[in-house]
Amino acid sequence: xxxxxxxxxxxxxxxxxxxxxxxxxxxxxxxxxxxxxxxxxxxxxxxxxxxxxxxxxxxxxxxxxxxxxxxxxxxxxxxxxxxxxxxxxxxxxxxxxxxxxxxxxxxxxxxxxxxxxxxxxxxxxxxxxxxxxxxxxxxxxxxxxxxxxxxxxxxxxxxxxxxxxxxxxxxxxxxxxxxxxxxxxxxxxxxxxxxxxxxxxxxxxxxxxxxxxxxxxxxxxxxxxxxxxxxxxxxxxxxxxxxxxxxxxxxxxxxxxxxxxxxxxxxxxxxxxxxxxxxxxxxxxxxxxxxxxxxxxxxxxxxxxxxxxxxxxxxxxxxxxxxxxxxxxxxxxxxxxxxxxxxxxxx
Numbered sequence: 001x002x003x004x005x006x007x008x009x010x011x012x013x014x015x016x017x018x019x020x021x022x023x024x025x026x027x028x029x030x031x032x033x034x035x036x037x038x039x040x041x042x043x044x045x046x047x048x049x050x051x052x053x054x055x056x057x058x059x060x061x062x063x064x065x066x067x068x069x070x071x072x073x074x075x076x077x078x079x080x081x082x083x084x085x086x087x088x089x090x091x092x093x094x095x096x097x098x099x100x101x102x103x104x105x106x107x108x109x110x111x112x113x114x115x116x117x118x119x120x121x122x123x124x125x126x127x128x129x130x131x132x133x134x135x136x137x138x139x140x141x142x143x144x145x146x147x148x149x150x151x152x153x154x155x156x157x158x159x160x161x162x163x164x165x166x167x168x169x170x171x172x173x174x175x176x177x178x179x180x181x182x183x184x185x186x187x188x189x190x191x192x193x194x195x196x197x198x199x200x201x202x203x204x205x206x207x208x209x210x211x212x213x214x215x216x217x218x219x220x221x222x223x224x225x226x227x228x229x230x231x232x233x234x235x236x237x238x239x240x241x242x243x244x245x246x247x248x249x250x251x252x253x254x255x256x257x258x259x260x261x262x263x264x265x266x267x268x269x270x271x272x273x274x275x276x277x278x279x280x281x282x283x284x285x286x287x288x289x290x291x292x293x294x295x296x297x298x299x300x301x302x303x304x305x306x307x308x309x310x311x312x313x314x315x316x317x318x319x320x321x322x323x324x325x326x327x328x329x330x331x332x333x334x335x336x337x338x339x340x341x342x343x344x345x346x347x
Contacts, residue, residue: 181194
């Protein structure tokens with residue numbers, strides 16, 4: 001993060017990119033909820049371009065250049081899986097840019113929206129929603145974004161809309177964002193289940209408020225990613241029960257030794273770059289440093305390595321369940337099973 005005119009960069013991508021990636025930001029409005037407005041980022045396979053790197057503005061006037069994504073190049077012709085990624089509590093739509101860029105580089109259209117009432121600035125200013133309101137809003141937000149991407153909303157650029165495979169819709173999310181994915185797939189809080197969901201990926205999932213019956217209604221193939229040192233959504237509270245109850249086929253569980261709750265987010269990157277912003281408000285600096293401590297333990301592998309392993313597992317899973325390349329997915333899963341610090345279970 002930095003203030004112009006001395007841009008900082010996210011550094012190298014999590015893995016060697018397989019194709020160019022573009023990023024665009026759009027706005028969606030839900031007339032059924034008093035005009036609730038969502039800022040939405042879209043990452044997508046792109047045509048080769050000399051467009052500049054995209055810039056992520058985390059705070060007003062504080063930004064950094066993307067690791068790989070370019071600013072608004074034309075989408076590459078073809079059809080790709082649609083991955084809706086929901087941020088965790090106090091997160092932002094761009095808080096998982098390294099992961100979203102990597103998935104787009106592998107061949108997906110990845111979309112993420114801010115959830116008003118549960119985004120970073122809502123919590124910093126004391127305007128956050130109560131849990132019940134937040135859960136209703138999150139699932140309704142997911143429906144709004146999916147409807148826009150799948151039904152050619154005028155706010156969605158035509159080249160991106162044309163790049164989406166409607167039969168390969170994936171819900172993904174971190175922490176409360178994983179709750180959003182499960183609840184959207186199963187239906188919850190008076191919001192119906194979404195019929196298009198073909199797979200779910202839950203990173204360090206928050207599930208304790210979901211009943212056994214709700215979890216039992218999740219029938220889509222699911223990947224659970226669990227961090228050993230996670231004190232926010234520990235396995236005994238938030239992973240073991242869904243691992244036992246989810247009814248999709250297959251269901252995978254990836255356990256990360258030495259990793260914490262923020263292992264998939266960009267928070268560790270933010271904390272690194274914050275050191276180069278001398279006028280960053282102390283409140284923000286303290287938040288980033290304390291939250292980044294939840295990425296990996298003191299003796300674990302670097303956060304980039306841990307994040308890259310999660311991307312590889314996600315793509316292996318999707319390659320199999322969506323039929324993208326089952327043989328390649330199975331080979332990648334076998335490699336992961338033999339990687340020290342990772343435990344992959346499949347059923």
